[in-house]
Ligand SMILES: [Zn+2]
């Protein structure tokens with residue numbers, strides 16, 4: 070553009086045409102440049118348009134800026150992708166191991182949920198096989214990375230000083246593998262409550278929920294030693310490192326207190342003998358209702374009378390209340406707002422990074 074202007078100054082007279090005008094004002098859009106060219110000459114075009122052309126120029130400059138930004142992004146995109154590829158190559162094993170462990174964990178979550186939903190049809194041999202497979206997977210990963218300080222954070226001992234990406238790797242692997250181990254434990258629990266109906270079915274849901282909240286509490290503590298070591302880096306001065314470490318531990322404490330409260334609630338729920346959304350129905354009440362459960366369409370088994378006076382088998386309705394808080398028939402709000410249950414055998418899939 071600057072070279073163009075120089076050229077125009079050299080033979081200014083010869084290029085005072087419409088084309089030259091649009092050359093000298095490179096930022097105007099075709100529409101406005103044609104209006105400038107429509108004037109008698111360059112000088113007329115500049116003076117004549119006045120305020121109008123100023124406003125137009127401002128918006129044109131903004132459009133030009135956006136175009137420049139888009140062009141800039143277009144230029145750095147291939148380089149960023151290249152850097153990403155190099156990053157993945159440098160951390161190739163860690164990258165794929167993390168993806169593999171996460172994929173196995175997601176799949177295992179589905180398997181445990183399926184086994185829990187099978188109830189009486191569960192096979193002990195299948196459950197034993199699943200929990201052995203889960204445990205072997207966990208032990209193999211820890212054996213494979215036996216030199217990488219993975220085990221220290223499990224007992225809340227800070228590992229050696231680690232670079233940022235290795236710290237992230239340790240946290241992700243430990244977080245996923247602890248969930249995997251808990252799933253193996255849940256399978257053993259499912260064997261114990263295999264023939265569960267009615268009361269024992271509710272007990273199983275309470276135990277699964279308690280295991281999950283214990284796991285959530287433990288997982289909240291797991292990254293702490295790794296980040297503690299990371300923030301306690303004296304390279305930036307002891308005041309700075311004490312400040313960041315102190316702030317981190319304060320944030321951590323608030324979230325751990327919350328997890329402890331959930332754990333205590335889950336523990337209290339375990340000692341609760343009667344269901345909290347209804348009472349055991351009497352023979353007369355069952356007979357008056359017709360002795361047919363609306364959920365399973367069979368004869369009532371351990372009938373429960375809800376607050377809305379509808380009666381269902383305990384097993385059917387407790388399974389319903391895993392997901393809902395209202396009566397399946399009349400939609401009246403029956404179950405009080407409560408701790409989230411994990412009675413279906415599921416595990417929280419969010420990663421606990423901090
Ligand atoms: Zn039923």
Ligand SMILES: [Zn+2]
Pocket residue numbers: 375377378379396397398399400401
């Ligand atoms: Zn009802």
